[in-house]
Amino acid sequence: MQEKIIILDFGSQYTQLIARRVRELNVYCEIHPFHSVPELDSSVKGVILSGSPYSVRDEEAPVPDLSTIKGKMPLLGVCYGAQFLSQYFGGEVKPSNTREYGRANLAFINKDNDLMTGVPDQSQVWMSHGDTIVNLPDNYSIIASTEDVSVAAYEVKGENTWGLQFHPEVYHSTDGKTILFNFIVSICGCAQDWTPDSFVDSTVASLKEKLGNDKVVLGLSGGVDSTVAGVLLNKAIGENLTCIFVDNGLLRKNEYQNVLDSYKHMGLNVIGVDAKQEFLSELAGVSDPETKRKIIGRVFIEIFDKEAHKIQNVKWLAQGTIYPDVIESVSVNGPSATIKSHHNVGGLPEKMNLKVVEPLNLLFKDEVRRVGKALSISPALLGRHPFPGPGLAIRILGDITEEKINILQEVDHIFIQGLKDNELYDDVWQAGAMLLPVQSVGVMGDERTYERVVALRAVSSTDGMTADWVHLPYEFLAKVSNDIINKVKGVNRVVYDISSKPPATIEWE
The missing domain is CATH 3.40.50.880 (Class I glutamine amidotransferase (GATase) domain)
Structure with missing residues (x-):
């Protein structure tokens, strides 16, 4: 015990x-x-x-x-x-x-x-x-x-x-x-024996006992929590685990294929689902942030449910729930009244009539990473910045179009790759770009332009509850800004967000 x-x-x-x-x-x-x-x-x-x-x-x-x-x-x-x-x-x-x-x-x-x-x-x-x-x-x-x-x-x-x-x-x-x-x-006389290795051993043993020969389905996102949950479950039940990775069309540039490739090398049984058009058609003309989140959550459930039903005799739905989510649901004052509806699999257990297994629900985020290290998951996956469930939908302020997604993917790619190339990525807790619903006057060559504005955001934090803006070097920001304006057609102005949380939030929507 x-x-x-x-x-x-x-x-x-x-x-x-x-x-x-x-x-x-x-x-x-x-x-x-x-x-x-x-x-x-x-x-x-x-x-x-x-x-x-x-x-x-x-x-x-x-x-x-x-x-x-x-x-x-x-x-x-x-x-x-x-x-x-x-x-x-x-x-x-x-x-x-x-x-x-x-x-x-x-x-x-x-x-x-x-x-x-x-x-x-x-x-x-x-x-x-x-x-x-x-x-x-x-x-x-x-x-x-x-x-x-x-x-x-x-x-x-x-x-x-x-x-x-x-x-x-x-x-x-x-x-x-x-x-x-x-x-x-x-x-108290505690033995100090609760380590990542001991957690892996005890969790794998309890998962084997709990799940037996049952089949389990897990929604992968490419993030740290779902990845570590997937590897733990795979270690416990092997081929009885099926992972589903849905491309909602709102991921980072090339992320769908990159994530699928990385999972293949880990021996996970992953089904990739290209559902871009379903999400984009449902989001057409919608500008309200919370409505966008709810549409993305609903469509995800519909697609995940359809794919999961193609697998015979599934008994369990696995989720990458971590301890702060558990604490929130049983807090002193009850669950928070205004939780943003961004949890991808919210509502799935009821709809699919499955039992739920949450192998990480005892861990904080930093502990999930340590367990992932004990499982020999690659540092590139474990060190990934958090990425919101609704993806770029809440980084495009206003309605979603394919043109806007393409612009933001290119901007985001230049920014994130720049952080990596300049060895700044690991100094940042989360970074991304926002496409603003404003246009500004600019000059390119001898021509006047009237194009889009993007905001870059980089914060330091331990758990996302509070965050401070990162003082990135001016030289780096100058080069990234120059690269974005020169290489991304449709953008002529780049700004850097220097707001902390609170009072601001990390995301803009």
Whole structure:
């Protein structure tokens, strides 16, 4: 049974970051909403309480049931979690008199305490709270303080319970990883044996047991998630897996054939479907972004369903769902109200009456790549930038025509190939070009032109939740702009998008 740490989520923006830090220690963990405490069997080695946008003094403040946890197994409260453990059990939390946001340094550390072992004097920590603990319950004792915050960290005497008013999971807490190591490895006794290799072995074994001799169909996109899911399933069930790769006419230049060729070399059983005309005829004259997404999703389901029914006795639909999608569906506040409808296979299980298998639904994106590396998938496939499910449809602002697709494919190809040729591709999380619904005046030779404008976009990110624009060299941007204008008929102006997310999004639609 895989040992694990449970994180109870109170809605903090940092909860997924706690999970990442735990997993970086090669320890498996799961995030659960605070109001849905899972059954705590012998595999659970400890529990972490997350931060929260709420104050513990709010009437609607989240209150977890810790009756099976506190005093019975190792427990660490972070920010809101620490304040809850104080307020609810006899202490007092009040609004802060001094600023408690941003960097601070630990002026006092009880280095004899198991949680603070190896944390140096003046260690920098990251505060982010408007309330502060002013009185601790009688059996609690302070183990760290800053100049302004008396109770930066505490322990509960006679229990394996601790609280931190700072965030050890964020980069700015320089010794946060040491503190988390102390809790997870030293206190909880986790073995640090959850590695990409162990994940592959255990997942392949469980897929063999779960699927037996059943047939499985998987929709491939050429992206990292579906590729890794396909290779894992192939390792488990071999020829009983059939992969379907649909060309919606909105892929990058030559991508359909390039992706099919790369899969052939991997031994995957892939059916390629050229459905360009079906998608383009349905999209004709449609400009609204969400309508475009819905049309693409519907047509994909129809085509995938038709192709899948040509395979006899299929029992399962495989999906490349990853952990952030799972967390979203069971979040503290329920699923997000405005998720863009870009998940290619949304609605397929119901339509096809198939059982669903999701071999990657425990992993974050960076972990999927590490598992792919353990499976010996080529770095070129694993290092591919994310590409939106609706493809170039949401990078062509306005209605879709074959002429616009051809223009954007050429522009995008010059930009992406330029990044690769100049060894900039791996420094960028995602890049692409947008075809704008405006035309501008230009001069080519002695003639006045009135042609299209394209915007180039390149961002850095870890998970796409936040992103910053990449400061590409001016010389590179100048050359790419020049190449696009000279080589792509119909474009006479190139601009570079320097917006971050938030407030902007990565895609333009």
